Amino acid sequence: MGKLNLAYILTCVLSFAAGVVNANEQVAYSIDGTVTTRTRPFSVGTPWELRWELSCINKDYSCSAWIGVQDPSGDSVESIGTVEPGPTGHYYFPKGGTFLIEVSNVYNARWKIWAVRL
Numbered sequence: 001m002g003k004l005n006l007a008y009i010l011t012c013v014l015s016f017a018a019g020v021v022n023a024n025e026q027v028a029y030s031i032d033g034t035v036t037t038r039t040r041p042f043s044v045g046t047p048w049e050l051r052w053e054l055s056c057i058n059k060d061y062s063c064s065a066w067i068g069v070q071d072p073s074g075d076s077v078e079s080i081g082t083v084e085p086g087p088t089g090h091y092y093f094p095k096g097g098t099f100l101i102e103v104s105n106v107y108n109a110r111w112k113i114w115a116v117r118l
Helices: 006-010
Strands: 028-032 042-046 048-056 064-070 075-083 089-093 097-107 109-116
Touching: 042 075, 048 075, 064 109, 075 089, 089 109, 097 109
Parallel strands: none
Antiparallel strands: 028 109, 042 097, 048 089, 048 109, 064 075, 064 097
């Protein structure tokens, strides 16, 4: 297996299971580098929770990012705001539906994001 292209690593790398999220299933996303991106829309039942982990790729520099949840037309459902590295963060949503996650202002960051039906 050849070396990975550094430009590819620093661009958005998304891995996800699209579609309806059943009990205890997760829609998982991984994002590395310096990006602004939106996930594909996913559907989840009521209630659900958005969970994330954020870590700095280069430990010599700080990192942070902004995260928000939108409906499929791009209208804001919830602006979670700027998040910093640390333990797993989470945000509770009492209503299900179809959503997408926007992550922006990412610098030097490695994200793992889950949408979990509770």
